[in-house]
Structures are given as C-alpha cells and as structure tokens.
Amino acid sequence: MLLRSLSTLHYRNLEDGQLRFPPGLTSIVGQNGQGKTNLQEAVYLVLTGLSEVSRLEQLVRHGESEAFVRAELDQGGVRSVLEVGLGRGRRITKVDGVRVRAGELPRGSAVWIRPEDSALVLGSPGTRRAFLDALLSRLSARYAQVLNLYERNLAQRNAALRSGETWAMDVWNLKLAELGSEILNLRRRMQVRLEELARAAHARLGGGEDLRLSLSETTSPERFLGDLEARRAEELARGQTLVGPHRDDLRIELRGHPAGDFASRGEARTIALALRQAEFDLLSERYGEPPLLLIDDFTAELDPSRRAYLLELAQATPQAIVTGTEEAPGAALLLEAQAGRLGVRT
Ligand SMILES: Nc1ncnc2c1ncn2[C@@H]1O[C@H](COP(=O)(O)OP(=O)(O)OP(=O)(O)O)[C@@H](O)[C@H]1O
The missing domain is CATH 3.40.50.300 (P-loop containing nucleotide triphosphate hydrolases)
Structure with a gap:
C-alpha cells in the first residue's frame, strides 16, 4: 500500500x-x-x-x-x-x-514511532494495556470485537456493583469470564511472538539479549469465574471489578529487573523502539506487506x-x-x- x-x-x-x-x-x-x-x-x-x-x-x-x-x-x-x-x-x-x-x-x-513512546516502558500499566489492545485489535478483528463486548459488559457490571444491585451478578460473571478468557488466550498467543520480535530488535539496537516480556495477569481463563465469585464482597465495597484483562499488565524486564523501575531513560527508549519494531514486524507478517x-x-x-x-x-x-x-x-x-x-x- x-x-x-x-x-x-x-x-x-x-x-x-x-x-x-x-x-x-x-x-x-x-x-x-x-x-x-x-x-x-x-x-x-x-x-x-x-x-x-x-x-x-x-x-x-x-x-x-x-x-x-x-x-x-x-x-x-x-x-x-x-x-x-x-x-x-x-x-x-x-x-x-x-x-x-x-x-x-x-x-x-501504519506504525507511528514517537519520542513519547518511552511511556510504554516508564508509564502506567494502562499505557501498556492500551498498546497490547490496540496492536491485537489491528491483528485480529475477533480481538477487537471481543474487547468491545468485554468493555461494555465491564461497564455494566461496575455500575451494578456501585449501585449494589447484585441480582443479575451471576449473569454478568458468566459473560465477563467468557469474554475475558478469550482476551487472555489471544493475548497469550500474541505475547510469544511479540517477545521474540522485540528481543531480536532490542539486540540489534545494541540493548543486549536479556529483554523479557511477559503478561502480568490478575486471573487466568481457568480461575476467572471462581475469582469473580470469591471477590464479590470486596468488589461491592470498592464498586469495581478487580480481576480480568482490564487490570493486567505487560511485564517488561531488563536483566531480570522491572524496566519501569530500573531502566535508564536511554534504556527505556531502546526498549520502546524494540516494541515498535515488533509491532511493525507483526503487522507486516499479518498483512503481507510493511506498513x-x-x-x-x-x-x-x-x-x-x-x-x-x-x-x-x-x-x-x-x-x-x-x-x-x-x-x-x-x-x-x-x-x-x-x-x-x-x-x-x-
Ligand atoms: N485544534 C487546533 N487548532 C489550531 N492549532 C492547533 C490545534 N491543536 C494544536 N494546534 C497548534 O499546532 C501546533 C503544534 O504543531 P505540532 O505538534 O505539529 O508541532 P511540531 O512541528 O511537531 O513541533 P515539535 O517539534 O515541537 O513537536 C501548536 O502551535 C499548536 O498550538
């Protein structure tokens, strides 16, 4: 194109x-x-x-x-x-x-590389989640669709938690666990290739071989429903859903330590660039031509x-x-x- x-x-x-x-x-x-x-x-x-x-x-x-x-x-x-x-x-x-x-x-x-990309490493978990969600939504129409449904269900469930109207909670739980588990599985599948590509780019950039990316998850597909049920009292008290992909993070480690806490500005910049290169490579693989x-x-x-x-x-x-x-x-x-x-x- x-x-x-x-x-x-x-x-x-x-x-x-x-x-x-x-x-x-x-x-x-x-x-x-x-x-x-x-x-x-x-x-x-x-x-x-x-x-x-x-x-x-x-x-x-x-x-x-x-x-x-x-x-x-x-x-x-x-x-x-x-x-x-x-x-x-x-x-x-x-x-x-x-x-x-x-x-x-x-x-x-298109892929956009910007000076602000260091926030992918140094910023909040929400910044990294947005990166994962945007990338996966571009790779898979199914992911975009499921994420959209999950977010709508989550907003309705949170509203029910805040108002204390728990009569339909079992229905919300089932739906959220079903959609959330699909998101977790799709994220897990992509994370493997994302890590491979980011590690390779990081090494080419002179950042070394020891970059690791993994998902930091608040629950798993197997435990999702049980975790929602087990934490209901706490969720009612706080008025929000406490487990699920909307609370997860992409863990970035450099030489065995969390990059967000220990990487220098320059190292963070190199990791961010490696992530963008991985995004570029994943989209090229998926669509058969470079963005x-x-x-x-x-x-x-x-x-x-x-x-x-x-x-x-x-x-x-x-x-x-x-x-x-x-x-x-x-x-x-x-x-x-x-x-x-x-x-x-x-
Ligand atoms: N909605 C808007 N209407 C009119 N001007 C706007 C609007 N939003 C931003 N601007 C103006 O656009 C300019 C910023 O342009 P831009 O961010 O593209 O700069 P740049 O050339 O990339 O510079 P830099 O190197 O500083 O990033 C600013 O002067 C800002 O006030």
Whole structure:
C-alpha cells in the first residue's frame, strides 16, 4: 500500500490543501510547533482510525466546528480513498465513499514511532494495556470485537456493583469470564511472538539479549469465574471489578529487573523502539506487506546508534514519513513546515 496524497480541512494548525507523497522517504523539517506532528497524526488517523486525543474536538482547528482528512491510497495498482470527518464528539469514516466503522479501516497500514513512546516502558500499566489492545485489535478483528463486548459488559457490571444491585451478578460473571478468557488466550498467543520480535530488535539496537516480556495477569481463563465469585464482597465495597484483562499488565524486564523501575531513560527508549519494531514486524507478517512508517522527530533521538537505526529502518521501508529539525538523509521528497504550511524545499 502506498499513500499517494493527503488532504486536510480545518485540521489543527495545518493549512487546508493537498499534499502528494512519493514512494520511499519523505522528510519533513521545521522548528517546534510548526505542524510536523499534526501532519503525521492526520495520516495515522485516516489510515488506522486510531488517535490518542481524549476528545476528538481537539483535532478540529480552533474556531471551526468540523475537520476533514482524506487519503488517496494505491493498493497494488488499485486506487482507494479513505475519509474521516470530525465534529463535536463524533466521527464519520468512509472507504471509497461508503460509510464504515473506524474499526473497519485497513488497520495494518501504519506504525507511528514517537519520542513519547518511552511511556510504554516508564508509564502506567494502562499505557501498556492500551498498546497490547490496540496492536491485537489491528491483528485480529475477533480481538477487537471481543474487547468491545468485554468493555461494555465491564461497564455494566461496575455500575451494578456501585449501585449494589447484585441480582443479575451471576449473569454478568458468566459473560465477563467468557469474554475475558478469550482476551487472555489471544493475548497469550500474541505475547510469544511479540517477545521474540522485540528481543531480536532490542539486540540489534545494541540493548543486549536479556529483554523479557511477559503478561502480568490478575486471573487466568481457568480461575476467572471462581475469582469473580470469591471477590464479590470486596468488589461491592470498592464498586469495581478487580480481576480480568482490564487490570493486567505487560511485564517488561531488563536483566531480570522491572524496566519501569530500573531502566535508564536511554534504556527505556531502546526498549520502546524494540516494541515498535515488533509491532511493525507483526503487522507486516499479518498483512503481507510493511506498513507505512511514521517517525516523529528523529532529531530528538540523541543516541547515535538509535538514530542510525531509525533512519535505516525508514530508508528500508517502501514508504516512510520522517520529521525532525534537520533533514533525513536519502529523502525522495523534502518538505518544510512553517506555521502549518508544508511547502516543498529544493
Ligand atoms: N485544534 C487546533 N487548532 C489550531 N492549532 C492547533 C490545534 N491543536 C494544536 N494546534 C497548534 O499546532 C501546533 C503544534 O504543531 P505540532 O505538534 O505539529 O508541532 P511540531 O512541528 O511537531 O513541533 P515539535 O517539534 O515541537 O513537536 C501548536 O502551535 C499548536 O498550538
């Protein structure tokens, strides 16, 4: 898949208009706050449906009520158009003019590597769960569907716990244990390959051989139902469900110690990069072609070996968009961002 063009209207500070992208590497240079990240965010959103903002309105330019992003793709010689319309608390997604749910977008199409990725190692369990859930949802439509049902059931069960209305609790328990167990099993299956790929990338990055990833689980498929029943009194007192995949973590250990507590900033950065490389590899394996690679601010990467790794990865990928305060070498297209305007620099 190749991204041929991106058009935006009222998207953050980006000037309205269309940008065309060649195969290979596009380098976007510019000082801070010029719109480099906003452009990558728009590309990632329209290709994958994923966004990290808490409210979609944040993506709409100040003073406007709606924003639009449109991407033209070339999929093995076939042209396809993806569109996202954003308004207050709502989003409309279209593929070739037909409305679809955000989950029906081609989810293997892009990977975004950002300076903020260190939070995968140093941040809360919720950050790592979100990483696992987003990746698995992109690898398996079944996972996305089961996760959605699980989250709805969990919200209803928690509401029942808070209100003390326990008459339907046995029904909630059965449903939650059934859906939750499927999530646990799918996570376990992916974790094996995720660890292999992340360990290999970590070694290539010079981080050593001793990175371990494992699931830290609050229950298991076999114990799920029994654990829910056994902890009912405590759950009623706290008004929330205390076991299940929504409480689990991806345990990351470096040289036998939890990386979140002991890794240096540089080591955390290397592990985060290894996780993104594993994500890139898993999506390539699943969909039979490498995703579009987005790298935000490679110049923030001060370590020479990590910087070289990022640039080599970008150069070896069929299509990559790399931002920074300086030019990425080997670019097929060089753009300069200035106050939201992206112009070709020659
Ligand atoms: N909804 C919005 N409407 C208008 N402008 C916005 C909106 N959201 C963010 N901005 C502006 O976009 C700019 C940030 O752009 P962006 O994050 O893309 O910068 P950048 O070029 O990647 O810089 P850096 O190198 O600092 O990350 C800021 O000036 C911010 O005020």
